[in-house]
Amino acid sequence: MSQDATTEGDLRNTGMSLRHDREWDYELDRIVDAVEDRDADRVGLQFPEGLKRRGPAVADDLRALCDNDVTFLLSGQPCYGACDLDTFLMRRTDVFVHFGHSPMKESDKIIYVPLFSNVDPFPIMEEAVDDLPEEDVGLVTTAQHMNRFDEMVEWLEERDYDVHTRRGDDRLTHEGQVLGCNYASADIDAGQVLYVGGGKFHPLGLAMEHPDKRVLIADPVNNVVTLADTEKFLKQRYGAVHRAMDAQKWGVIFCTKIGQGRMDVAESIIEDNDDAYLITMDEVTPDRLRNFDMDAFVNTGCPRITTDDGPQFHKPMLTPGEYRIAVGDKPLDSLSFDTFHGTW
Amino acid sequence: MSQDATTEGDLRNTGMSLRHDREWDYELDRIVDAVEDRDADRVGLQFPEGLKRRGPAVADDLRALCDNDVTFLLSGQPCYGACDLDTFLMRRTDVFVHFGHSPMKESDKIIYVPLFSNVDPFPIMEEAVDDLPEEDVGLVTTAQHMNRFDEMVEWLEERDYDVHTRRGDDRLTHEGQVLGCNYASADIDAGQVLYVGGGKFHPLGLAMEHPDKRVLIADPVNNVVTLADTEKFLKQRYGAVHRAMDAQKWGVIFCTKIGQGRMDVAESIIEDNDDAYLITMDEVTPDRLRNFDMDAFVNTGCPRITTDDGPQFHKPMLTPGEYRIAVGDKPLDSLSFDTFHGTW
Structure with missing residues (x-):
């Protein structure tokens, strides 16, 4: 695995040294x-x-x-x-x-x-297979690399892997595709999943949604192989839930973006809690929430705002599932990734 | 006039020491x-x-x-x-x-x-009349003080002023009302205008729209009388126009807020200029414009974003009228406040 400093960030012969705009x-x-x-x-x-x-x-x-x-x-x-x-x-x-x-x-x-990437995924997949010990492997990628997905499957099969793929739910277009908020395509019968794509945003979500699986990242853009490690995120989530346990006044955010509306979830919280207020907005930002004198927030919009940007907000911000833990409706060990299903 | 440091910002016996929320x-x-x-x-x-x-x-x-x-x-x-x-x-x-x-x-x-203010305007108007030497005076205020407007007119008339008031155009609800973007109610036959209200935001716009008039501010919230001074603003405007004169690529902003759309103005710029790009957004912020590699921007939305927040943007931002000066369609001395007319 290329986790040492000499290879991580080595951009020679990788996508970052190409002029993407000329190629896309x-x-x-x-x-x-x-x-x-x-x-x-x-x-x-x-x-x-x-x-x-x-x-x-x-x-x-x-x-x-x-x-x-x-x-x-x-x-x-x-x-x-x-x-x-x-x-x-x-x-x-x-x-x-x-x-x-x-x-x-x-x-x-x-x-x-979709703007398919012209980066060749196979050199970094060649490195990644050194760290895929089991025969069964799930394969996922993002929209940018979907044009090479079938090739990736074949490539792994040629190396004697039993490749498990599926199309997730109707929020996803393609077999093997993941979104920042939905990893149903990794709901397959294998203990290890190979994510091929740039950055750690998607594989971290994947590892949070599937904590039982080992998620290996083959990043052809930054030319690096790493394991997705959710420890930092999970500590933050548990910390936010604990800090919100004393909250009296709750702001319940309904996001007005076309694919992020969960009014049923927002209203079910309001109905049960007289100290909860329904707040609607498109961009959920620290500045906008600072206008409201709440002890904690529940975000029914994009779960990645909650998990990735959460620490930037002045008060704890929880997912709907975490809210249920904080108010005592559910046990602490029910904490899980806030997968977003459906479209609009 | 109470422009000295001992009275400006003296909040004793003024609105700021009241609990507005209890009174509104x-x-x-x-x-x-x-x-x-x-x-x-x-x-x-x-x-x-x-x-x-x-x-x-x-x-x-x-x-x-x-x-x-x-x-x-x-x-x-x-x-x-x-x-x-x-x-x-x-x-x-x-x-x-x-x-x-x-x-x-x-x-x-x-x-x-409208949330009418419960602040008494007459003590500060009493101070202001010391600095209203002419018999003819225009009177304007904001939505918050409209409930006292008729009383203010009477009060001035009792002191032998010939009070000039008018309802502006159809963007304004009331006689004597000003908005941040429209001062048609001050288009009256008097060289001096008394603005009664909190802050300097409105009177500065008023003085920019009516540079021939002397605008006296009677601020009952901050308990201060001052003259509206547009010098700083005008220097900034001329500076922005000059900096934009070398611009090649122009971003033309169409604001999608219901009462801020001027598509005809935006399209007329695009039609004349092959290096102008039409960009649509609701909130016009420095962050959002930083995403666009332009040399200058024209904002067809709220003129107060342009004049008051202009210096915060990374490139010069002009009003549509200022754009015409920068590209040489109009002379420099045509620079004027970008009054917003009409509704939607």
């Missing part, structure tokens, strides 16, 4: 076809945070390919997933293009351009 | 009547930033007065005016209450509760 496929032809088919006047373009800088250049390319009277509008709203469509822009444009994520729910109006 | 009129009866009339299940409550902390207590009072099955939802979205309704919450509740502003546009769905 924005699928302009597919967009231009839709603009022409629908005789569109206004076209909305939405990029996730890390790719927003590419927006103007993509708009330039599209302007060169479309009639002069087509107006392109770039979404300036924060965007963190396919759950997070800019519905204002979507409703006010004839064609709406969402880049960087696969469909959470298909719609004639929306063109999803 | 949340008009609960009017809200409860609407809830009963409409047999409402869900009631949305929206407060501006400075009053969001009061929300839970107001919800408690309303819960005590309404049937148990009515759910109250507090908006956690930022809110800076009647232009800034939480349309998500409005559309998903049976009664939607907007506190702290007067109606920009009437609607059966919305209950506007």
Whole structure:
């Protein structure tokens, strides 16, 4: 395993040394076809945070390919997933293009351009198999690498692994795909799961949702193999639950983003607790919650805001399941990852 | 005039030493009547930033007065005016209450509760008249003090002033009312205008929109009389225009807030300039604009974001009029306040 300092972060011959923007496929032809088919006047373009800088250049390319009277509008709203469509822009444009994520729910109006990565996953998978001792292995990846998924399965099978894959629930588009909030594709009959993809965001969620499984990360972007270690996160979760046990006043957050609404969960808390207040917002940020004089918060929106950004908030923020522990409805050992099911 | 340090900020016997929350009129009866009339299940409550902390207590009072099955939802979205309704919450509740502003546009769905101030304006007006040498005087105030406006007019008339008042355009509800973005009510035949109200936000906008008039501030909240001085603001505006003169790539911001949309203005810029990109968002913040690699921005949304928060952005941000100066369409001396007309 390449966990030592000499290899972690070694970017030679990896994706980070490539010029991704030159290689990524924005699928302009597919967009231009839709603009022409629908005789569109206004076209909305939405990029996730890390790719927003590419927006103007993509708009330039599209302007060169479309009639002069087509107006392109770039979404300036924060965007963190396919759950997070800019519905204002979507409703006010004839064609709406969402880049960087696969469909959470298909719609004639929306063109999803997943932006497949051109990074070769196999060199780092070659390193990873040294640390996959069992024959049965689950395989998962993100939207960016789905175009190589079948190849990855074959590659592992050629090395005599029994590869377990599944499509999760209807929140996921593809077999083997994970989202930050949903790891149903790893609900397979194997004790070890290989995650192929960049960063630790997804595998940490995966390991939290499946604490019984060993999650190995083959990261072809940063050229590193590591084991997902949830210890820090779990300590934070238990800490937040304990700090919230004395809370009197609870703010219950309902997130208004199209794919993050769980009103039934929010209302069930309000109904049982006279000291709970329902607060609605799109972006759940420390600044916005500071306006409310609560002892603790429950976030029914994105669970990764709760688990990853939780320590940045001025008061403990819990998932709905953790709330039930804090108020004594459930035992402490029921603490688990707040998987997000369904679409909208 | 009380501009010296001993009186400015002296809060004895002023509004700041009162417990406003005990005195302000949340008009609960009017809200409860609407809830009963409409047999409402869900009631949305929206407060501006400075009053969001009061929300839970107001919800408690309303819960005590309404049937148990009515759910109250507090908006956690930022809110800076009647232009800034939480349309998500409005559309998903049976009664939607907007506190702290007067109606920009009437609607059966919305209950506007202006939250009239209980601060007595006359002691500070008594000080202010020492610095109102001319007989003709314009009088303006904000939504919070409109309940005393007629009394203020009488009070000045008793002191032999010829008081000029008018209702501005259809963005304003009341005669004599100003908004942060509209001072049409001061478009009167007098060289001096008395502004009665808290803070300098409104009178500075007033003085920018009417540079030919002397604007005297009688602030009954902070117990101080001052002259509105726009020098700092104007220096910043001219500085921003000059810095933007070399800009190649322009980001043109269309604000999606219900009362801040000027798509015609945004599109007219895009049509004339191939290096201009249309960007849509609700909150216009430095963080959000940092995602876009532009040389300068034009904000067609709230002009006070541009003038008051402008220096916080990483690149010059101009009003649409200032943009025309920066690109050479208009002379420098045409620089003026970006008044916002109309509703939605």
